[in-house]
Amino acid sequence: MNFEAVMGLEVHVQLKTKSKIFCRCSTHFDARENENICPVCTGMPGSLPVLNEEAVHMACKMALATNCKVQSVSVFARKNYFYPDLPKGYQISQYDQPLAIDGWVEIPLSNKEIKKIRLERIHMEEDAGKNVHGSHFSYVNFNRAGIPLIEVVSKPDLRSSEEAGNYLRSIQRMVRYLEIGDGNMEEGSLRCDVNISLRPTGAEKLGTKVEIKNMNSFRFVENAIEYEIERQKEALQNGQKIIQETRLWDSNQNKTFSMRSKEEAHDYRYFPEPDLMPLEVAPKALEIIKTQLPELALEKQKRFMRDYQLSQADSGTLVQEKSLADYFEAVVKECQAPRLASNWILSELLREVEASSVSKSKITPKHLGQLILLIQKGTISGKIAKTVFEKMLQSGDLPQKIVETEGWVQISDDAELEPIIEAVVKENPNLVKAYQAGDAKKFGFFVGQVMKKTQGQANPQKVNELLKKKLGDV
Numbered sequence: 001m002n003f004e005a006v007m008g009l010e011v012h013v014q015l016k017t018k019s020k021i022f023c024r025c026s027t028h029f030d031a032r033e034n035e036n037i038c039p040v041c042t043g044m045p046g047s048l049p050v051l052n053e054e055a056v057h058m059a060c061k062m063a064l065a066t067n068c069k070v071q072s073v074s075v076f077a078r079k080n081y082f083y084p085d086l087p088k089g090y091q092i093s094q095y096d097q098p099l100a101i102d103g104w105v106e107i108p109l110s111n112k113e114i115k116k117i118r119l120e121r122i123h124m125e126e127d128a129g130k131n132v133h134g135s136h137f138s139y140v141n142f143n144r145a146g147i148p149l150i151e152v153v154s155k156p157d158l159r160s161s162e163e164a165g166n167y168l169r170s171i172q173r174m175v176r177y178l179e180i181g182d183g184n185m186e187e188g189s190l191r192c193d194v195n196i197s198l199r200p201t202g203a204e205k206l207g208t209k210v211e212i213k214n215m216n217s218f219r220f221v222e223n224a225i226e227y228e229i230e231r232q233k234e235a236l237q238n239g240q241k242i243i244q245e246t247r248l249w250d251s252n253q254n255k256t257f258s259m260r261s262k263e264e265a266h267d268y269r270y271f272p273e274p275d276l277m278p279l280e281v282a283p284k285a286l287e288i289i290k291t292q293l294p295e296l297a298l299e300k301q302k303r304f305m306r307d308y309q310l311s312q313a314d315s316g317t318l319v320q321e322k323s324l325a326d327y328f329e330a331v332v333k334e335c336q337a338p339r340l341a342s343n344w345i346l347s348e349l350l351r352e353v354e355a356s357s358v359s360k361s362k363i364t365p366k367h368l369g370q371l372i373l374l375i376q377k378g379t380i381s382g383k384i385a386k387t388v389f390e391k392m393l394q395s396g397d398l399p400q401k402i403v404e405t406e407g408w409v410q411i412s413d414d415a416e417l418e419p420i421i422e423a424v425v426k427e428n429p430n431l432v433k434a435y436q437a438g439d440a441k442k443f444g445f446f447v448g449q450v451m452k453k454t455q456g457q458a459n460p461q462k463v464n465e466l467l468k469k470k471l472g473d474v
Ligand SMILES: [Zn+2]
Pocket: 020, 023, 024, 025, 036, 037, 038, 039, 040, 041, 042, 146
């Protein structure tokens, strides 16, 4: 029997506000243990939460960017459970009236198609603290307690590990483009749980789903899904039932293992948070946020393909990071040569500099743009340009200056090249005879000699032209 995997993702995004969601504590990442805490985020009796407006603003940005409907009224709820990192004994989240519902995200697939993944909801909540286990004692660090999160819940529209990975990357890119979070999986500012079930191919009814947690990289998410699909397939083929449970990914053993049977929503005894008013988002506020949305990666990619005639693959790489896309457009502005700019960035610059830190490189868009102009004007050859590029990377000098200091200007002047060609021809009378008798391959030898005598600085096109004239071809 053939099976089809059905997946939905719950993605937690840490919002980059300056202060926590319900108190004034800093959200700074590098603080000492329990430096960023107060009575509110440590759940002291009598303390009251106050909602951070900036967090709502950021959550709305994500909702609008993912085509969700922001509800005019949403309600915070208490999600009750007991765990040492949760000082109040409940997490303030949203339950039956989330901030936003019914959106979609478009993801690129490797077959160049675009797939629409529908979103169920986006809701706001607070993060919990962090348990730290020593050899004799365990500790709790509450710095993270009360950091604002949004949870983006997809519908079960994903069918493979590749789709899940691309979806997650799209969410990450969106968070970064919107500048509402770092989207860093390794640091936990982007976290993802996968709900996965199998069903016989062609069946409508969903199978029993398993939730996988604890994957802190894209590769782990993809590996965990691959593993889980195989595990469930084998169980179903052997006539076993899938148990609804939560499983953890173990990246050392490359497998998932059972953590606990899956809790149902009623286990959390959700009820409306009595200390917070229902959240009302004014339509006018949404209109303003809409006008502030930046051009997102996929739109940008489409525009690069259309306006600059770049390939899907090249433009896809350029829009990976907003700073890289901005860098590319700044180079184009400088040299007006999008294809060359794209080639230089993708083949030379990204070999030396990480895509996320091009804006910090010694080679600024001005450097690269001017280098491309020097090639286009014929001042330097493409080969010399690569050496200039290396020098720029080290010194940060502008290309014009390097070319002048090093004396690398390409020789295109007839008067300068003619005596050299004359000499080469004179030195090789036999080869000249052979060439003139029809051995066309000898031509390359003459070109090579001229380049050698000029240390590679002769303009190859000019050399070709003058040599042909000299050898009686024209
Ligand atoms: Zn606090």
